[in-house]
Amino acid sequence: xxxxxxIDGRGFDETRPIEAKVGVIKRADGSAMFKIGNTWAYAxxxxxxxxxxxxxxxxxxxxxxxxxxMMPFSSSGxxxxxxxxRRSKEISLVTQKALLPVLNLEEYPNSVVDVFIELPQTEAGxxxxxxxxxxxxxxxxxxxxxxLVCAVSVGKVADKLLVDLDYSxxxxxxxxxxxxxxxxxxxxxxITLLQMDGEVKKEELMKVLAMGKKALLDIYEIxxxxxxxxYHGVEE
Amino acid sequence: MSEIMxxxxxxxxxxxxxxxxxxxxxxxxxxxxxxxxxxxxxGLVAIDGRTIKLIPLSGRYYPKMGDTIICKVIxxxxxxxxxxxxxxxxxxxxxxxxxxxxxxxxxxxxxxYDLGDYIVCKIVNVxxxxxxxxxxxxxxxxxxxxxxxxxxxxxxxxxxxxxMGSMVMMIKDATKCNIVxxxxxxxxxxxxxxxxxxxxxxxxxIEKESHTSGLTDKIKEYLEKNNKH
Numbered sequence: 160x161x162x163x164x165x166i167d168g169r170g171f172d173e174t175r176p177i178e179a180k181v182g183v184i185k186r187a188d189g190s191a192m193f194k195i196g197n198t199w200a201y202a203x204x205x206x207x208x209x210x211x212x213x214x215x216x217x218x219x220x221x222x223x224x225x226x227x228x229m230m231p232f233s234s235s236g237x238x239x240x241x242x243x244x245r246r247s248k249e250i251s252l253v254t255q256k257a258l259l260p261v262l263n264l265e266e267y268p269n270s271v272v273d274v275f276i277e278l279p280q281t282e283a284g285x286x287x288x289x290x291x292x293x294x295x296x297x298x299x300x301x302x303x304x305x306x307l308v309c310a311v312s313v314g315k316v317a318d319k320l321l322v323d324l325d326y327s328x329x330x331x332x333x334x335x336x337x338x339x340x341x342x343x344x345x346x347x348x349x350i351t352l353l354q355m356d357g358e359v360k361k362e363e364l365m366k367v368l369a370m371g372k373k374a375l376l377d378i379y380e381i382x383x384x385x386x387x388x389x390y391h392g393v394e395e
Numbered sequence: 396m397s398e399i400m401x402x403x404x405x406x407x408x409x410x411x412x413x414x415x416x417x418x419x420x421x422x423x424x425x426x427x428x429x430x431x432x433x434x435x436x437x438g439l440v441a442i443d444g445r446t447i448k449l450i451p452l453s454g455r456y457y458p459k460m461g462d463t464i465i466c467k468v469i470x471x472x473x474x475x476x477x478x479x480x481x482x483x484x485x486x487x488x489x490x491x492x493x494x495x496x497x498x499x500x501x502x503x504x505x506x507x508y509d510l511g512d513y514i515v516c517k518i519v520n521v522x523x524x525x526x527x528x529x530x531x532x533x534x535x536x537x538x539x540x541x542x543x544x545x546x547x548x549x550x551x552x553x554x555x556x557x558x559m560g561s562m563v564m565m566i567k568d569a570t571k572c573n574i575v576x577x578x579x580x581x582x583x584x585x586x587x588x589x590x591x592x593x594x595x596x597x598x599x600x601i602e603k604e605s606h607t608s609g610l611t612d613k614i615k616e617y618l619e620k621n622n623k624h
Binding site for chain 1: 406408409410411412426428433435436437439451452453454455457483484485523524525550
């Protein structure tokens with residue numbers, strides 16, 4: 160069985176339409192929105208601020224605390240049970256691990272930077288959208304970062320390698336599907352998140368990662384543009 | 396030969412390449428990565444001869460020695476007061492730095508500064524672990540009575556103060572309010588209620604348009620137009 164065309168008609172190496180905006184939550188120290196197709200992520204950053212409970216404090220550096228949350232009405236099928244789940248806890252953790260390599264919090268011992276990622280609607284690729292939004296929000300919060308982080312999912316449906324799977328592809332019936340979310344620091348090309356659900360061959364993995372890298376650089380340009388737009392007019 | 400990839404006063408995002416080559420020097424907010432100089436934060440590019448630095452546009456207050464800040468008393472202990480500095484760390488005001496008066500042993504410290512009081516103080520020391528010591532000894536350092544407190548982006552404070560305090564003086568003269576601007580982004584305003592409101596609106600306007608040139612004239616015009624006296 161082959162997968163000839165993508166259901167929504169885009170090319171195999173194309174992402175869904177992307178929209179990004181910075182400074183969407185006024186009360187936060189930094190915030191951003193990242194929409195990829197029907198997956199919408201909002202990220203708000205608070206801090207560096209005082210960290211309680213005290214036993215979490217690290218006297219060497221500030222810590223990063225991420226919180227990923229899908230809103231109850233966000234999925235296309237059933238209502239998502241509100242509150243944390245095993246899944247959201249894992250995604251919060253991998254988000255934190257994907258963002259930490261770019262952040263320098265050594266100037267902020269014993270403090271915390273909180274990142275809240277809320278998803279009002281999702282259709283696959285939500286952790287990647289969350290990471291993209293969070294990295295823009297962290298930059299907006301004026302934190303010391305050596306790079307941004309861009310993320311996208313790549314994968315394989317039947318015999319085709321593709322970029323940015325949507326829900327219909329992720330759950331394509333009766334064929335083998337692999338879903339590989341990746342996050343990358345665009346300037347150094349280093350990967351900060353790599354997970355896999357499904358099976359691919361080694362050569363295919365290398366190939367699909369190269370496809371993902373190309374898409375990530377496009378996402379980077381969108382992130383950069385959104386960040387510059389918020390401060391547009393400051394140059395003078 | 397090195398090449399500078401950005402223009403002066405352009406916005407730069409983290410990781411962006413600012414220059415390539417070894418004869419350009421990385422200033423604050425930038426770092427060297429092999430041949431290239433890259434942005435270490437979001438900011439405004441400032442090229443000064445051979446150095447490139449970034450001027451921060453956002454972010455919370457970062458405590459610095461010598462800053463005059465406005466703090467709120469959040470706790471009273473045996474030997475002093477704990478203050479909220481609007482940063483990630485609280486400050487300590489010890490008894491000997493609090494007042495020139497003699498404080499009796501075991502005296503009730505709340506009669507000097509009570510919980511919830513706002514004070515203007517100066518940072519005398521910041522340790523590596525960000526323990527902050529402040530003092531009340533110095534000109535203009537005092538407890539703030541009455542008035543109201545507003546919060547602004549700390550990176551815009553220099554604009555609100557203006558060159559040699561020209562901007563804040565202008566607002567003070569026009570609105571007849573007492574104004575104290577803390578480096579930590581808290582501003583205290585005391586005057587007639589209507590004038591206080593005008594002062595707040597003016598400060599918010601400065602914060603919003605801080606990047607435009609000819610701001611002083613614009614604010615002068617704005618004050619004249621809106622001042623009903």
